[in-house]
Amino acid sequence: MAPEVVDVRILVTGGTGQLGSAVVARLRAADEEVRVLSRRAGPEVVRGDLRTGRGIDSAVAGVDAVVHCATDYFGRETQLARTLIEAARWAGTPHLVYVSIVGVDRVPLGYYRAKHETEQLFATSGLPYTIQRATQFHGLVRAILTGASRLPVLPVPRISFQPVDVRDVARRLTGQALADPAGRAPDFGGPEILTVAELARALGEATGRHRRTVPVKVPGATFRAYAGGGHLAPGHREGEITFREYLAERADHG
Template identity: 40%
Template sequence: MRIAVAGGTGTVGRYVVDAARLQGHEVTILSRATGTDLAAGTGLIEALRGTEAVIDVTSISTQSGTVSEKFFGAVTHHLLEAERVAGVGHHLSLSIVGSDRAPFGYYAGKAVQEQLVSTGSIPWTILRAAQFHEFAAQIYKQITLGPVSLVPTMISQPVAAREVGRHLVELAEHGPSGRPADLAGPEVLRMADMVRSYARAVGGRGPIWEVPLPGGFGRALRDGTVTAGPGAMLGTQTFSDWIAEISTREDPA
């Protein structure tokens, strides 16, 4: 099967690419480096000729609902239109657990993405996954107050990005399936505890404080809205397992 991966160089994308190639699939990475611009929609039709499935794992670093909606709206529209012209038979999007119940900030863009995909003409699959283990690393020291790192008060059910990548390839092989079971990790944790564990693993210093975010989004992060419900598929790698991997990589010995 020929699979195109939008966002194939990102946190999850590289695992999607690796898993697809391991299964013997031909992979096209959609990026500016390969002559395609997802936000502008250029070069996509040519890149998608002969492609059977597109896996969209694109992302943007923002907490602005407006910016997120604009980005995911443009990328999804361009991909779906190019797929229609090129004759692609399956579009897979990676979304987030809770995006339908808390369409605020970054999640607002995922809600737009889901709407476009589920009402479009291309047969589709949307996988909602929980935050990745790597999310703790992404938000560490993102917001600081002097030596203090601030972390939003959040209940998470982190899943290994590697497992998400493998599962997306399995879904591509299966064919369009609409909304399969959500994918989350095997345990529910506080994000502040995750960030503290990550900081220790990489030799970070300074205190880490929890800060509750205001509004509906902050409430959703605190009350478990972004954790998986009954019927979810659970990954196997725990966050502590992932931290052990990080510690090994950081160990100069």
């Protein structure tokens, strides 16, 4: 008997990461055929490295769409995208969905600049593409606050965040991967915009560890951009899971 042919349709790069694993879970729950790219061997992954190009041609072969959640924090974001775009050109031109960050063109951080440049690579690739910018994930905001909470007093700059749950972002991305290319899609943000002081209070309530806070003024263009709300999407509060709900779940599950 001939072996069953599995028609893999969607590749998720970074499918082992925070956001990518939520995308994979959602696609699998919807019975979509998913391939996960990782540099490391593991169950149900295709091995490949977007920095060197190793394994990428076979990872991309035969897919209808790629949700590109892989990222490089050390200056190689554009290199990863170039490898993917080049492989996709030879592999039947799948729809490429790129995840970016709200404000990459407004906040002067090196990582943001690289993401903005990468958006332009997709937009000028000649391939079908969707670019989805999202606000900061709950996990990142929690990690920053937890790190700062180790100090004797918690420094609180006059900045707000609009944290979003990766499951909500995954819902948007999976819908896009299964739909026609949208080009630059409207931003996607969390349900609430909260000051750092409010976020710190929520974390304190969830953990029972209340820290004394001290307001701080942070100099520099990056903080000015954050203070001006360059990373926020007030008109796009489409995420549903709040920061408090996210923290409560973590307390439930240890």
